[in-house]
Amino acid sequence: xxxxxxxxxxxxxxxxxxxxxxxxxxDFQATTMFWYRQFPKKSxxxxxxxxxxxxxxxxxxxxxxxxxxxxxxxxxxxLTVTSAHPEDSSFYICSASDRYAEAFFGxxxxxxxx
Amino acid sequence: AQRVTQPEKLLSVFKGAPVELKCNYSxxxxxxxxxxxxYSRQRLQLLLRHISRESIKGFTxxxxxxxxxxxxxxxxxQEEDSAMYYCALTKAAGNKLTFGGGTRVLVKP
Numbered sequence: 001x002x003x004x005x006x007x008x009x010x011x012x013x014x015x016x017x018x019x020x021x022x023x024x025x026x027d028f029q030a031t032t033m034f035w036y037r038q039f040p041k042k043s044x045x046x047x048x049x050x051x052x053x054x055x056x057x058x059x060x061x062x063x064x065x066x067x068x069x070x071x072x073x074x075x076x077x078x079l080t081v082t083s084a085h086p087e088d089s090s091f092y093i094c095s096a097s098d099r100y101a102e103a104f105f106g107x108x109x110x111x112x113x114x
Numbered sequence: 115a116q117r118v119t120q121p122e123k124l125l126s127v128f129k130g131a132p133v134e135l136k137c138n139y140s141x142x143x144x145x146x147x148x149x150x151x152x153y154s155r156q157r158l159q160l161l162l163r164h165i166s167r168e169s170i171k172g173f174t175x176x177x178x179x180x181x182x183x184x185x186x187x188x189x190x191x192q193e194e195d196s197a198m199y200y201c202a203l204t205k206a207a208g209n210k211l212t213f214g215g216g217t218r219v220l221v222k223p
Contacts, residue, residue: 032208034210034211042215042216043200043213043214043215043216044158044200044211044213045213046210046211046212049210093157093158095158095211097207097208101206101207101208102160102163102207103160103208103211104159105157105158105159106157107157108157
């Protein structure tokens with residue numbers, strides 16, 4: 001199947017700094033990618049839909065100025081957590097659908113804000 | 115609003131025993147339903163989708179529109195089935211997914 005790669009897989013940052021997470025579709029083009037957040041022992045919650053060449057669509061309650069999404073090409077979407085705080089610590093997962101509309105997930109990024 | 119409910123957080127069964135993971139959904143239209151699985155230290159991956167109507171790794175799931183359910187079943191569980199299972203729905207393939215809370219399956223030898 002198709003491959004979606006996330007980088008980094010793990011990051012620790014200081015409170016107040018910004019962190020960028022990359023999501024790449026390695027062998028297919030994705031006009032739409034999705035960013036999810038997973039709290040410990042909880043399910044995945046959709047944060048936003050990343051649209052290539054246009055603004056991301058954020059779910060209710062997700063601060064768009066805090067979680068900046070850029071989908072500059074058909075194979076890359078980035079999520080930047082700005083001015084990170086400890087409560088932003090979480091597991092972030094991206095997904096993309098191939099031409100058969102099957103969703104493939106990245107391996108996830110564990111963010112720890114200290 | 116769309117919602118997916120998995121009432122069991124943990125299912126513990128012995129190898130060879132049947133296992134059934136419950137999934138109920140609420141959605142105003144006709145959604146597409148999926149089961150995703152996450153094995154230890156691996157990424158989330160598709161197990162099966164209701165439109166395929168196929169059996170994957172011995173698992174089957176039937177969409178019951180009357181009961182708005184999409185329960186996952188396997189007649190004889192194996193140790194390698196131990197994983198986290200998520201039921202999910204979308205209004206159309208390729209769109210955003212709404213996930214249930216997940217069920218951890220533990221198959222004991």
